[in-house]
Amino acid sequence: MLCIDTSSGTSISILRGDEILAEVNEANAMLHAETIGTAIAQALKAAKLKGSDVQAVAVGRGPAPFTGLRVGIAAGAVFAQAVGARLLGVVSLDALAWSALQNPLTLAAVSPSSPLLITADARRSEVYWALYTGLSANGLPKRTDLPAVNKPAVLEEILVDRNTEVVRADVSSAPIATALGRVAQAMLAEGEPIDDVSALYLRAPDAVLPKPHARFGKAEYSKPVIGDQGGNAPQGASSQGGAK
C-alpha cells in the first residue's frame, strides 16, 4: 500500500501488512509540487518495488490548505489509475489521532467524556479540528463528528459550550503517511466506507461575485444564485464531489 499525505509537508510511505517498506518525508509545506514525484520514486526504489506492484493507494483528504492537499490527492488518484490499484481516502486528522493514540498514556486518558482534540493549522488564524473518543478493536480512531475549521478562540468556546474537557496532544510536526496507512488498514478491517477521496476543503472558494454594472433603467445582469457559498459547510463545496 502506497500512502500519500500532503496535508502539511509531503509524506510518503509504503506498507506491506505490518511492515514499513519505505518512508520519505519532506517537512517543507511549500514544496509539494516539487517534491511529490521524487518522493514517490524514492519510496518505490527504497522498497524495491515497481509501480505495478502497488495494490492500493491511500491518500490524505485533509482538511488542509488546498493547494498542497490537491497535489497529493491528484498524484495518488492518477498513480492508482495508472497501475490499476485500489484508491483509498483517509481523513488526515484521523492519521494524526492514530499517532497520538499510540501513546498508552494518551489512550488511557481519552474517553467519551474527555475526548482527544486534534488540530492542524488551517492558515488565516484558523485551525482544522476533530474530537476522538479512543480506538476501535481494529485500531481505528473513533471520531465524534466531521472535522471543522474555526478560529482557536471560537473552538475553545465550542468546547466550553459542550462542557467538554479535552485531552490535547501535539502531533502537528509528525510525518503522517505511515499513520494514514494504518488508519486505512483499520478502516478496511472494520468495513468502513473508504472509497471517497474528495478533498476536505471546509471552506468555499474565495470569490467575489461581481456587482451588476449600473446601466440606464435596467436591472441587467441576472442576480447570481449564491446557495452553496455558505462558509463552513462541513464537507466543503458539496457540488465538487471529489476525484472519483
Add this chain to the structure above:
Amino acid sequence: MSDVYVGEIGLRPATEADLGAIMAVEHECFSGDAWSEANMHLELMAHHTFYWVATAQLDEGAERVVAYAGLSKVSGSEQADVQTIAVASKFRGRGLGRRLMNRLIAEARRREATDMFLEVRADNPVAQNLYVSLGFEAIDRRRGYYQPDGVDAIVMRAQLEPINKQPVVLGIESSCDETGVGIVRGTTLLANVISSSMQEHARFGGVVPEIAARAHLEALQPTIHAALAEAGLTFADIDAVAVTNGPGLAGAVMVGVGAAKALAAALDKPIYAVNHLVGHVGVDILERGELQTPTIALLVSGGHTSLLLVNNLLDDVRLLGETIDDAAGEAFDKIARIMGLQYPGGPEIDRVAKNGDPKAVRFPRGLTLPKDMAKHRYDFSFSGLKTAVARHIEVTENTQQAALTDQQTADIAASFREAVVDVLIGKAVAACLDHNVPRLLLGGGVIANARLRQVAAERCAAAGIELRVPAFKLCTDNGAMIAALGAQLMIDGRPASSLNFGVDSTLPVTTVQS
C-alpha cells in the same frame, strides 16, 4: 560588455561569422589557456564538430554572442566529446550552461552516439554538479591537465539512450480552466480530450483560480481515461508524460504537475515539463507535421496576449511583447458584462456585433500612438479601451435618457471588437514585417473570434504573409499541444526533465523545457 541588453537569450548553430565574437568570450573565460583564433576557426568549420552560440539582443536590434559550446562526433563512431563550453561572466547563473549542454546531448543522441565524454577542471565544482545533474559520472582523473595552472581534469561520461523517433506521449494541461489530456505518437494526434470548468466561473464573470483548481482535481482521472479510450491505448503504451509547468494559475498548474509526476513514477517513464505558451506554438506540428520557422506567433486568450518571434521551437522563442494590463479575452469578458451580456464575453460580443457597424464609434487603439510605439511597439493594453466603452455607453444613455437601442448595442459591440482586432492584428503584422518573417501563427481561445480571423486573413494576404490558424480544438488550451511539444523534445534527443521541477506561474517563453 556595458551595452544594454533587451529581450531574452536564444540558441542557434554557430557560423563562421561568429568566430570573432566567440573568441571574445573565449579570451574572457580562459585568459591563460585560450584557444588561438586559427584553432577555433578549424573547430567551427570541421565536418565532425557541432557548435552552438547563445545570443543576447542589444537594444538597437543587433545580437551578441554571450556563450558557446561545441561537440565532436565522428561519423561511424559511437563516442561523442564535449570540445568546449563557455559562458560570458555577465551571463552566468541563468541556466545557459545547462541549455547548451542539453543541446549537445541532443545532438550526440541524434547522431547515434552511445557515450558522451567531457573533461572538467577539478577546481570547478559548479560545472561538475551541472554535469552530474545531466547524467554524467566521473570515470577518470588526468593529473595537471590544465596548464599553466597545473589543475587536474576530471573525465566524465554519460551513457546516452537511443532516440525513439515515434514516441507515444501523454500530455496534461491544467494552467487555467481547462483540464486537457492529449496523446500523440510522434507528430500524429491520437487523442485530445478537454474538460472545462468554464460554466462554474460564469457567474463570477471571470476564471476563479480556486474553483479552477478544484475542478482540475475532479476532472483529471476521467479526462485521462477518456483520452486513452479515444486513442485506443492503455497506460502500458505510453512512452513519456508531458505536463505544463507554467505560465498559468499556480494552484491549477500544480494539480496537473502532481498527477503527471505520479504517472511518470508509476509507469517509470520520463517526464517533460514544458512551457504552456510554446505548446500553443508547437501545436501546428500536429496539423502540418512540422513547424515552419521563423514565424511570428500571436497568442490570445483569457489569460495571455503575447506576441512571439519563434526562430526555433525548441531553442529560440522570444517574447516580443505582451499585454501590460488585461488579456484580450479578459477585455471581451469585461465589456460583455458592462453590456449586460453573458460570460464568456467573446462569443456574446460576436453574436451581438453581427448587425453592428464596426466604424460606428472610433474607440482608442491602446499603445499605438507614436510615443507608445517607441517603448511598447509590440505590447498591448486594453484597460483604456474598456473605460472608453463604458464611458461611451454611459454618456449615450444619459444623453438620450433611454437605454441603448439594439442597433446602438450592436454598433458598440462591433466597434469595440474592431478596436481589439485592429490592434492585435496590426501589431502582429508589423512584427512580421519588422523581422522580415513571412509567417503568422495564431493561437489561444480568442482565435475563435470570427472577425479576428477574417481581419488576420485580409491583412496577411495584403502583406504577403502566410497565415496559420490551427483547428479551434487545438487553439484553445489542450493537452495535445503539450504532448506534441514533449514528443518534439524527445525526438530531438533532449534529456527528460528531472522529477523535482517546480511550477512557475510567470515562466518566460525562453524556457521551453524545465
